Amino acid sequence: MTTDLVVNQPNCSMESGQCRCRSHMAGRQCTQVESRYFFMALDHFLYEAELAKMGQGCKLETREHQQGRPASWTGLGFARVPEGGTLEFLITDIPYSMEYDLLIRYESQMPRDWEEVRITIVRPGPIPTSSPCGNTIPDDDRFLVSLPAGARFMVPPRALCLEQGVTYTLRFEFRRYQDANSVLNGAANALLLVDSLALMPRHSSMEMFTAGDVASNNRKQNFERYRCHERAKSVTRPMISDTCDKIITSMSAIINDGALPCNCDPQGSISAMCDVRGGQCPCRPSVIGQRCDQCAPGTYGFGPSGCIACGCSLEGAVTRLCDKFTGQCQCRPGAFGPRCDGCQSGHWGFPNCRLCQCNGHADQCDQRTGACINCRDNTGGDKCDRCGNGYYGNPILGKAANGECRPCQCPEGPNSGRHFAASCYQDNHNRQIVCSCNQGYT
Ligand SMILES: [Ca+2]
Numbered sequence: 001m002t003t004d005l006v007v008n009q010p011n012c013s014m015e016s017g018q019c020r021c022r023s024h025m026a027g028r029q030c031t032q033v034e035s036r037y038f039f040m041a042l043d044h045f046l047y048e049a050e051l052a053k054m055g056q057g058c059k060l061e062t063r064e065h066q067q068g069r070p071a072s073w074t075g076l077g078f079a080r081v082p083e084g085g086t087l088e089f090l091i092t093d094i095p096y097s098m099e100y101d102l103l104i105r106y107e108s109q110m111p112r113d114w115e116e117v118r119i120t121i122v123r124p125g126p127i128p129t130s131s132p133c134g135n136t137i138p139d140d141d142r143f144l145v146s147l148p149a150g151a152r153f154m155v156p157p158r159a160l161c162l163e164q165g166v167t168y169t170l171r172f173e174f175r176r177y178q179d180a181n182s183v184l185n186g187a188a189n190a191l192l193l194v195d196s197l198a199l200m201p202r203h204s205s206m207e208m209f210t211a212g213d214v215a216s217n218n219r220k221q222n223f224e225r226y227r228c229h230e231r232a233k234s235v236t237r238p239m240i241s242d243t244c245d246k247i248i249t250s251m252s253a254i255i256n257d258g259a260l261p262c263n264c265d266p267q268g269s270i271s272a273m274c275d276v277r278g279g280q281c282p283c284r285p286s287v288i289g290q291r292c293d294q295c296a297p298g299t300y301g302f303g304p305s306g307c308i309a310c311g312c313s314l315e316g317a318v319t320r321l322c323d324k325f326t327g328q329c330q331c332r333p334g335a336f337g338p339r340c341d342g343c344q345s346g347h348w349g350f351p352n353c354r355l356c357q358c359n360g361h362a363d364q365c366d367q368r369t370g371a372c373i374n375c376r377d378n379t380g381g382d383k384c385d386r387c388g389n390g391y392y393g394n395p396i397l398g399k400a401a402n403g404e405c406r407p408c409q410c411p412e413g414p415n416s417g418r419h420f421a422a423s424c425y426q427d428n429h430n431r432q433i434v435c436s437c438n439q440g441y442t
Pocket of ligand 1: 049050073195
């Protein structure tokens, strides 16, 4: 019998040797999961900072995935937090009353440690003394941490005791980057990119490690010797040892009273089967999320073939992100089109869009050259600045200022059958029309 059997199959019948497994677990020793179920990883209770309630000055910073490179962050990106910024996480899905370690994942934008972050847990009411968290005092729920500059995550030494089914608010105040003495070193514009917060079950608050029997002691020793906890901290994670794998499987079975359903999104997933360790569903191209239920940043149109690249113009768009339904990019002033890669109607010369110069005789011009298209009023030329053959006038004045082109009466107008001149002009002195007669006519 392995040491994990006891926790995986709490309802063994001594007579038959048959065990009733926890829900959705299977196998004679209850160490497997049913199809489409999984065991959670230690960072399963994950809350994206970019989806948290952001205080003044905080902004969403999305980041695109690069093909062929595993992302070093989760979700859409980060919350961009200035000095004094706050983030509030709503915690509603605690399945098991115990102590949880806070795992803060971030990217520092500054050369030094972020010195003072205040963490407060807001409980909806007093904790009943009968609760496993009954010993918590208010001071346990408020503490300061600092975030090292060179690190990508931090776990404060103090754990939080959280109760099953209770809703909490976890408040982070990023109060101070550095002390007043070092403000001169550029702390005025201190910024931190916060990726996510995870609540990691603390093994030392589970009976399977602390009951005092040989099996529990072995589990505890192994968990610590193999540093099973450490492997969950980074987003890009090293291979997990079999020893840790078995112990974490048992922790998951106890915390969730069985296995968890994959719930792979039927549109975004290639199959309904997720990774037995951690529950990641296999996503279609450009689809992200454990359940493959959203488009990656920079893509849109979630559907049965995945998501489509936005293709926003680097010159014309504010960001490379687009509307997740329509694909419309966010255009800079002057830029137009779904990808912001062209000018507004009547303008040309992207990305320096300017008005078409057609002297009022055309509305459109070539987007690239600016040559006017469909000059009206018998005009022609790149700017509708000349009269067509058989017409005279000064179209540069514009139609409103009598700048239209009139037919040369030589002796009658063009296309009349009695028109025998290539062109004509108006004499500046006597305003008479002078025809340039065809050969043989005077
Ligand atoms: Ca994130």
